[in-house]
Amino acid sequence: MIRANKHFKKLQSSYLFYNIAMRVNAFQKANPTAKIIRLGIGDVTQPLPPVCIEAFHKAADEQSAPETFRGYGPSEGYAFLREVVAGIDFRSRGANIDPDEIFISDGSKCDCGNFQELFSTDSIAAIPDPVYPVYLDTNVMAGRTGVYKEGRYEGVVYLPCTAENRFIPSLPDQTVDLIYLCSPNNPTGSVMDRENLNRWVSFARESQALILFDAAYADFIREDDLPRSIFEIEGAQEVAVEFRSFSKMAGFTGTRCAYTVVPKACMAYDENGDAISVRDLWMRRQTTKFNGVSYPVQRAAEAAFSERGRDQVRGLTDYYLENAKIVRMAMAELGFETAGGVNSPYIWINTGQDDWSFFDRLLQKASVVTTPGSGFGNNGVGFIRISAFNSRENVITAMERISQIA
Numbered sequence: 578m579i580r581a582n583k584h585f586k587k588l589q590s591s592y593l594f595y596n597i598a599m600r601v602n603a604f605q606k607a608n609p610t611a612k613i614i615r616l617g618i619g620d621v622t623q624p625l626p627p628v629c630i631e632a633f634h635k636a637a638d639e640q641s642a643p644e645t646f647r648g649y650g651p652s653e654g655y656a657f658l659r660e661v662v663a664g665i666d667f668r669s670r671g672a673n674i675d676p677d678e679i680f681i682s683d684g685s686k687c688d689c690g691n692f693q694e695l696f697s698t699d700s701i702a703a704i705p706d707p708v709y710p711v712y713l714d715t716n717v718m719a720g721r722t723g724v725y726k727e728g729r730y731e732g733v734v735y736l737p738c739t740a741e742n743r744f745i746p747s748l749p750d751q752t753v754d755l756i757y758l759c760s761p762n763n764p765t766g767s768v769m770d771r772e773n774l775n776r777w778v779s780f781a782r783e784s785q786a787l788i789l790f791d792a793a794y795a796d797f798i799r800e801d802d803l804p805r806s807i808f809e810i811e812g813a814q815e816v817a818v819e820f821r822s823f824s825k826m827a828g829f830t831g832t833r834c835a836y837t838v839v840p841k842a843c844m845a846y847d848e849n850g851d852a853i854s855v856r857d858l859w860m861r862r863q864t865t866k867f868n869g870v871s872y873p874v875q876r877a878a879e880a881a882f883s884e885r886g887r888d889q890v891r892g893l894t895d896y897y898l899e900n901a902k903i904v905r906m907a908m909a910e911l912g913f914e915t916a917g918g919v920n921s922p923y924i925w926i927n928t929g930q931d932d933w934s935f936f937d938r939l940l941q942k943a944s945v946v947t948t949p950g951s952g953f954g955n956n957g958v959g960f961i962r963i964s965a966f967n968s969r970e971n972v973i974t975a976m977e978r979i980s981q982i983a
């Protein structure tokens with residue numbers, strides 16, 4: 578008899594986006610003329626930069642001629658892309674990362690979801706609360722947690738991110754093995770500074786733990802003294818892996834390209850305490866289960882690093898950051914405590930009330946869709962996340978409407 582993976586039964590159905598969609602649909606049905614503005618989901622709205630489109634077209638044409646046709650590529654990605662990534666995202670910022678430590682993939686969601694399978698099931702995971710739900714759910718699926726009780730899975734070490742710690746996770750008071758950090762954070766928009774990262778890197782080194790650092794929003798960082806990569810921190814290469822994505826920075830959410838940095842110095846340990854290269858494990862995993870990202874997509878991603886590409890990407894992120902500023906200022910003006918929105922496209926707002934009630938009020942009275950914070954973890958109760966991913970016009974209109982009803 579084929580038996581199902583019993584750990585899937587522990588998963589809490591993600592009612593969040595389903596529930597939001599239900600409420601939005603009901604509202605639209607009852608108010609057919611209402612012009613709904615969606616500042617809820619974390620998907621970009623601006624098209625790909627023109628340089629990426631040009632490179633994409635050109636690479637598609639190469640596939641039409643026998644001389645330039647390419648079949649299976651290396652599963653860790655083409656050298657042309659790994660080289661520009663290492664040079665521009667790391668070496669130019671003082672992080673000593675080699676091209677062969679870069680693994681190109683079709684998304685950071687899969688990479689952060691898949692990476693945990695390299696480690697023993699009895700590893701203890703530390704996961705921020707609130708945070709992007711992928712980290713928690715993939716550990717549940719892998720059987721790394723107990724059952725769900727009162728908003729918590731047994732066996733997970735939750736790292737509360739609250740106004741008291743300015744939404745930056747504090748060190749746990751027990752040892753852990755696998756540490757998830759997300760900076761700039763989804764959903765709180767907070768960014769870890771050098772001191773925060775130093776503390777986590779030292780902690781991981783002392784306990785021979787591994788940090789999985791999700792920097793999907795690194796290109797939204799504008800303050801120069803903030804690190805964009807954990808590898809700008811000394812000693813991180815032995816204890817950290819970093820996830821980056823073209824999705825939010827260059828509009829690749831539907832085109833799909835990302836990369837993961839796994840330094841050669843990064844180690845896990847066997848039952849005798851002997852070191853094993855995490856990079857070798859990931860290489861083995863990827864060559865077995867993954868066949869690489871399509872050639873035209875990798876050419877489009879490469880183009881984002883050209884001089885024109887970097888200007889255009891900067892233009893895109895600037896555009897969303899200006900939206901974020903408009904949201905942040907408008908909500909602050911209305912007297913709400915806000916976090917994020919400076920080096921991040923997300924603004925995290927303390928509503929001072931039940932987050933679903935507040936969500937409903939914004940929907941009913943202003944026709945604006947946001948995301949209730951409780952969907953990201955227990956510490957999100959009472960907060961909403963507003964996303965800057967929309968047109969300038971819609972963001973301004975949404976804030977005018979909210980100002981009129983608040």
Ligand SMILES: *Cc1c(COP(=O)(O)O)cnc(C)c1O
Nearest residue numbers: 684685686709763793822824835
């Ligand atoms: C959007 C997002 C990702 C990446 O998404 P992909 O499109 O799969 O590359 C990763 N982490 C966080 C926190 C995100 O919000």
